[in-house]
Amino acid sequence: MVSNSLTISCFGSTAGAMHGDAMSGFWQGYGIAAMNHTGDKIKGDNGQTYTLSSEDAVVIGHRSSTAIISSLIYSAKYMNVTRTQGTLNAYNSKGTLIGEYQATSGSGRTHKFTIPQGKFSLSGYTSTTDPKFMRNDIGFKIKILPDPVWDPNKGDFRRFLLVHPARYNGTEGCIGLIGEKSEIFKFQQQWTATMKTTTSIPLTVIYK
16 A cells, blocks of 8 residues: 555656666656556655555656746636636647646636736746645645736735646636646646746736
């Protein structure tokens, strides 16, 4: 029985060492080890415990150095006058799309406007068990900067905007991830890996 991610990492390191490409081999071995322990409880880098599914193991097996995020684009359309919905797209340093995550911002309430269009940056990572920032048992918060930011649609400054898993298909202006558990888990793993290499990533918000 695998009790934590460190044990899986050891299996992955052993298998990975047998490949010519060290990084590629490592993650292939990591994925093989993960697949062998489907159904076991593991602890992620954020301290939260998950039941490893075969789908999660596939995500782990495909992780590589190209999974480091270099930029993000929230591309969406208006669902009503205050809420948008679309995808948060992640790109690596070569401009290759490495992740496409269902997302929303704002809500049907007239005073809960979507995040304004423009250029931002994302920074940090905080794990949370606050239900407001959780979906499918995964919870975290990533800061959107600058803070505050002027919103011409609302005619006021916006403060404390975040990227986080969205409990419902709507937020108070944050970008909320609304995909399946495996999709949110993949973004979480990409982001925590990215934050080990830099302190912030550019975010562009575009509405169609």
